[in-house]
Amino acid sequence: MPRFPLPDLSVEGILAGLRSAVSGIEFASFEVGVSSASTDDKAKARVSSISFLSGAMGKKHDANNFDLYLIVYLDRGFVEATPQPLHIYGRYNKFSREVAQTFHYCFRCRGRGRGCRQCKGTGKLSDNSVQEILEKIFIPAFEAKESKFHGCGREDVDVRMLGNGRPFVLELVEPKKRSADLDALEKNVNSTFGEMAAVHGLRFSSKSEVEKIKNAEFSKVYSCLCLAGGIMPEEAVKKLAGRKIEIAQRTPERVEKRRADKERVKQAEITSAVPLSGTEFRLEIRSSHGLYVKEFISGDNGRTRPSISELLGVPCRCKELDVLEIVLPGENGVSGK
Ligand SMILES: [Zn+2]
Incomplete structure (x- = not known):
């Protein structure tokens, strides 16, 4: 200061x-x-x-x-x-499977010194993030010190965020400027970084909206490219379409260290199931808030039941995942419940 x-x-x-x-x-x-x-x-x-x-x-x-x-x-x-901080609301798309939502230090070296082998000397968990892309445009425009990124949930680095995008609030810390043409900044982000990410619907926001989007419950529509451990009969895949499934999901093994191990009940509806090749098929799934969809495909060693693997009787895994839509309560008549 x-x-x-x-x-x-x-x-x-x-x-x-x-x-x-x-x-x-x-x-x-x-x-x-x-x-x-x-x-x-x-x-x-x-x-x-x-x-x-x-x-x-x-x-x-x-x-x-x-x-x-x-x-x-x-x-x-x-x-x-x-x-005082300035808040900007918008929705973002993420088109790359190598761009994270937010900046994170490498878990191993925590960004200290010259990084480590894990992060290839960058000190960061992923090379780039939506947050860092936005910072390149917004920090100079508002002469801010740094940013905080508040997403309405998040997706894994290797998951794309398509469709209408995910709501977020970018918080600019100690900005010396408080006014700017947000449409122009939006165009600047999209023309400069459009292959990796895009934003739309930017408007000035407030701290109370940060709380609102962080606590929002929403359903999601996913497109999952699935890979089966053996040749799948086309009929078996097609039969999944239209199924509504209640799922008992224990905290996945991969996030168990961060969240308490607990069983949660979630819903999923398979809105389309398309066989692609002998072992690949694509599912479109509408899920309730907080379903770990990769584990719903694989079964996570029996921690998620039923799973696509269980329903098909063949071990399956999610090869590529895209979020097609975030459906907030009141939108499209579907709530997160
Ligand atoms: Zn490192």
């Missing part, structure tokens, strides 16, 4: 400190705090700061909803200015 020294502790000194602290920062509203051992000085400094910023500078004092938070440290002789 940059600190702007107070030339002296007089009212003029405080205003000079404030003037340099807010220079180059775009804000419409503010709040001021004062740090001092003297209650009297504190009150006086606050009153003159507020009247200066709202009077001479024409900004709005709003203690509940402010763009900029200023602290005048009378005791330490400087002013600190912290722009």
Whole structure:
């Protein structure tokens, strides 16, 4: 956090400190705090700061909803200015099986030093992510320090996110700019990175929407390219179409370390089943919130029952997975339940 020294502790000194602290920062509203051992000085400094910023500078004092938070440290002789986060809502598509949703440090070296063999020296879990792609455009546009990416759920790195995309909120931390042409930024992202990812429907959002999308329950439509361990009769595959299945799913082995091992009941509807070659077939599955679909295909060593492997009597696995649609409650009349 940059600190702007107070030339002296007089009212003029405080205003000079404030003037340099807010220079180059775009804000419409503010709040001021004062740090001092003297209650009297504190009150006086606050009153003159507020009247200066709202009077001479024409900004709005709003203690509940402010763009900029200023602290005048009378005791330490400087002013600190912290722009509040800015939130942008949109939906993203991910067209690559090598791009993750968010930035993550390598699990092994945690990004320290020069990385490790696991991450090929990058220090990162995946080379690129939707978050990093957006940062390249949004961080300079808003002169932000960094970003936080809040997705309405997530998909694995090797899963594409197609269709209408997945809702997200990009949080820009300490932005010095708060206005921009979001349509132009959207076009910039899509023309520069369109082979890997795209965004649409961008609009300014709020912290409360972050909570909303993080807690949303939704159903999903998947397209799964499945590979069977033996030749599959076409009829057996075709018979799966139209089936509605209640599934008892224990936490998959691959995520067991991160989530408590527990059995959950989920629903899936196989909306289409198309044989491709002797061992490959494609399923379209509409699943309830939180179904691990790869494990629904494989059976996860009996931890997901029934599974496609069990229904067909042949071990199967998901070779390629795409999310075709995220269906939020109230959309298309289908809820996540
Ligand atoms: Zn590493």
